[in-house]
Amino acid sequence: MLRELVANNIFVFSSEYYAQVTASAVITSAGAVVFDTLPFPLESRQVAQFVEERQAVPVKYVINSHYHADHTYGTCFFPKALVVGHRLCREHLDGPGRDGLENVKRSSRELSSIDLILPDIVFDEGEISILLGGVSLRLWHTPGHSPDSIVCLVENEGILLAADTMMPVPFFADGSWQDFINSLEALRDVPIESIVQGHGEVILRGEVPVRIDNDLAYLYALREKVEALVDRNLGPESVDTIDIEDCGKSRIALNGLVQQLHRTNAEVLYWEVRREREGEPG
Ligand SMILES: [Zn+2]
Known part of the structure; x- marks a missing residue:
């Protein structure tokens, strides 16, 4: 400790x-x-x-x-x-x-x-x-x-x-x-x-406001990229193409564990966006 x-x-x-x-x-x-x-x-x-x-x-x-x-x-x-x-x-x-x-x-x-x-x-x-x-x-x-x-x-x-x-x-x-x-x-x-x-x-x-904004930016960037995949009718495995650094986050934090967290985020959001799209009136 x-x-x-x-x-x-x-x-x-x-x-x-x-x-x-x-x-x-x-x-x-x-x-x-x-x-x-x-x-x-x-x-x-x-x-x-x-x-x-x-x-x-x-x-x-x-x-x-x-x-x-x-x-x-x-x-x-x-x-x-x-x-x-x-x-x-x-x-x-x-x-x-x-x-x-x-x-x-x-x-x-x-x-x-x-x-x-x-x-x-x-x-x-x-x-x-x-x-x-x-x-x-x-x-x-x-x-x-x-x-x-x-x-x-x-x-x-x-x-x-x-x-x-x-x-x-x-x-x-x-x-x-x-x-x-x-x-x-x-x-x-x-x-x-x-x-x-x-x-x-x-x-x-000094780092606090920047960091809160960076977290928000990550969440928005991730959703935008996930939505683009769903809109192109790509399957759930396509979330592997979303790079954590392209969403504004380091890939090495927590000894690399963040990449696993990011991958899970992307997958959860993929299904959420798909459900939203399917629920939309055609
Ligand atoms: Zn927890």
Whole structure:
């Protein structure tokens, strides 16, 4: 696990084992808030130890940015914390999340210590704030990567803990292209100094507006290219011809994993556009 201080009271931890997943801890005089956890128990325990022993503050809240396993499997290592998430996060954890965990536990000894934990505090629309030790954290719903995705703004510092609403390539296979556009458009109006992505490097001051625009440009470029293929009556395999760099994104980020995410995006969008076209009156 790598650790980085991004403001005087905010630490970011990144997994060395899986897809550079990040978790964050906001330290206050009244306790800590942990935003997301790391995929493997060893690394989540290291986060807990660092906050509780080295920083010597109890973890009062764990926020689940969304239900995906790589972000939520460490929640159980913070047994005294209240868990906060979107209502859909609780529903998805209780359904597909529970089934997924049972499956992986059968095949991985390393993951056998994980217990499924559901959020205690949920919200639907609008926003919710956590006020702790003079620090204000604002959470709101940003569907797109998944239906239950949320982000958290540490208001005093202007640091956005974005989870997978911001990753090296926007990935919407479990969410929606249109929701992603709407969520990113809304981020443009938020005063943000830095962004902690769900996977990969922290986006620093000055790069933030450019990066939000670049993500939006990627989504629009991808749709345009997919629509062109559908309109030429080409089959789903034709999405292989859509180059990630032609959509404005690097092919090497996350050790090349982004190309796989991009390929899946293109395929999901292909079928969506086909359904739209077929639904149109001839
Ligand atoms: Zn995710």
